[in-house]
Amino acid sequence: MRYSFRILRFDPLEDKRPYFQEFAYETNEKKSILEALMDIRNDQDCALSFRYSCREAVCGSCGLVINGKFDLACRTMLESLGTALVVIEPLPNLEIQKDLIVDMEPFWRALYSVEPYLQPAGERPEGGYRIEDRVMERIDKYVSCILCGLCYSACPVVSRDERYIGAAALAKLYRFIKDPRDKRGYKRWFRVNTEAGAWGCDTVFKCNEVCPRYVRPADGIEGVRRALVGAKITRLFKRRG
């Protein structure tokens, strides 16, 4: 089968603007987009730059826009595209560093802003925690997140307001709020009670649509909103009482 790859190229140090370059590619095997990109780099242009690591959809390196669809290059099979023309672009909402490699820093900064780490109270309990599986199951889908950034780059709110921290960070916060081991006080997370945080979401649900791990991060945003309202009511009553 012959394919025509149209790949976005850009080196901000040398090029005035991004451009598409065409590569012919032929294969009779069942190849992923990632494998095809590696073949093209090896045989046609060693300078073609893109990220990759695990090739099994768990490390989160290779998010791209493939024929207009956000996905990981490693888990997208060429034959599944149903066309011989393959258009490859880097993730939007992030600056291009070179070709298909984007600067993930804004995504990481957004993540760090929610203090994305377990904050237990005190020392670890002797003999470990006692947590029923049904309680742990509540955070199951959120801990499947691989932080690939697809939801961040597909989010229409992020594209118009760079202050918005996006779905992955909010879903991560929800994962900790719901974790019975985490004892962070309201003061440590109420800062997401803003338009740049939980209230920024337009409920367009692009994040749910593009997530390669079926995390449904928008459920996490919804959860944080409920938690914010709940915390406010609780505090109101406390003050009155």
Place this chain on the structure above:
Amino acid sequence: MLSHDVVIVGGGLAGLMAALAIDPKLSLAVVSRVHPLRSHSVAAQGGINAALGNNPNGREDNWEKHAYDTIKGSDFLADQDAAELMCRRAPAAILELEHLGVPFSRFPGGVIAQRPFGGAGFPRTCYAADRTGLVILHALFEQSVRRQVKFYSEALVTKLVAENGRLVGLTVFDLATGEVLPVRARAVIFATGGYGRVYLRTTNAYINHGSGIGMAYRAGVALKDMEFVQFHPTAIYPKNILISEAARGEGGYLLDNRGRRFMADYAPSTMELAPRDIVARAIQTEIDKGNGFEREYVHLDLRHLGEKKINKRLPSIREICIKFAGVDPVYAPIPIQPAQHYSMGGIDVDQHGATSLPGFYAAGECACVSVHGANRLGGNSLLDTVVFGKIAGEAVSDYVQGSRARDGDEKLLLDAAAGEKAKIAGWLARSQGFRAHHLLNNLKIIMSEKVGLFRTRRQLEEALEAIREIREDYGRAFVSGRCLRYSQAIVNLIEFGYMVDLTEVITLGALQREETRGSHYRLDFTKRNDQHWLKHTLLSLRDGRPAVDYRDVRVTKYQPEARKY
């Protein structure tokens, strides 16, 4: 010049565990060729062993039984005191991980769940569904963020710089700029992982070239037991993505083309849950006899587990099968074949992670303590990274208190960086010769055909000769076109030189060891020989050539016995 008290190379489980154990008063940096969350640890699926005794069928379990299973699984090549140390520390390590945020699956009563794994007398593998590596790596990374650990990501270490037996620092290829940077360090911990990509079939990530192990070797540090290469029994055909041992731990069957559970012929009492070396050889034997499919694979059948159990315990496995092989394990058996998976051997370290080069430490898969001996048990690799990563971090913190950087170090490092730069310039300047990916492919073919599951003197000798020819070709390598920034082509060329060294050491160790033990199966010496070979292979570079030494295995209380399952 960048300068740190401690530089950890590698941001996987061993590297991050070490980072969290470094004295916070010291200046620490973690250098990683990818963002830490993209490290191969993330792909670990099935679990991590500790004798917690939480499983109703495992109440009698204790760390000594875990140690015995580990030692027997190692075909008695593990140093027994080291295996005991790891297993004794395992329960506390799991509870520490839990306190750091790892969301383990639970049993009724709220304790951490445990499942059966190969070669284990009791179900002692703790897990988070089939994404155990993912959740542990993320939890450790999150805690590193909390500790504000300094990361240099997408930076490939290219050389360990030492002089007169003294560590000085490193040179680093920074992908974002294409520059080679010198980094001064009083101590270095390598947590650089394995070398799966020297084989055609491997479960490892694309980044697992093993250059870290090669850099240690080039710096004069010995490599230990490198001939012991683990082939995982169940890698999906044809992409060779790992299908966790948990699939068999949860009750999966291995079937030949007549639907027969052939493990009955090889390990009648443990069947599919025999250790990996035995199961992998059994599968390959059946395929070679024509009892598989297309002479390539056999079936791993999970259908009888039912959709509910598969979704609860093995959700990622189901997803991998559907996405990458077009097979839904709820309705059809999975095509599987053995593929390279893990390196039992590695940089020779003691129980503190220290090498023979003062200030240079190693932990995780790139290191060999040795706890896995000739065959590692499933669930013991994550444990190794967590226990020995932490130990190395603590040991380095102690070491650095008594050490100082010296004048003259800067010049050494600048010279080393200039040398690395010149090497890269040479590749870029050449307009013809050998392309890196062709050389690498040739190397992989040699290793797969001649240094695989079954070995003979003749094949190993042929492999050695071919590897040495490839080394010559490497001297005439080139890249076509202009590429420096974010160039994986340059990265691959830098690493390739070290891969050639590694394959030579693996092959030489395998040629010398005239016995069969664990993963090392010699068709011309099919018996284990404790009289001559109850010892570790140590290969180091002397006067530019590999020199071999041996060291006796440390035995505490388990005399070698026949290994029956």
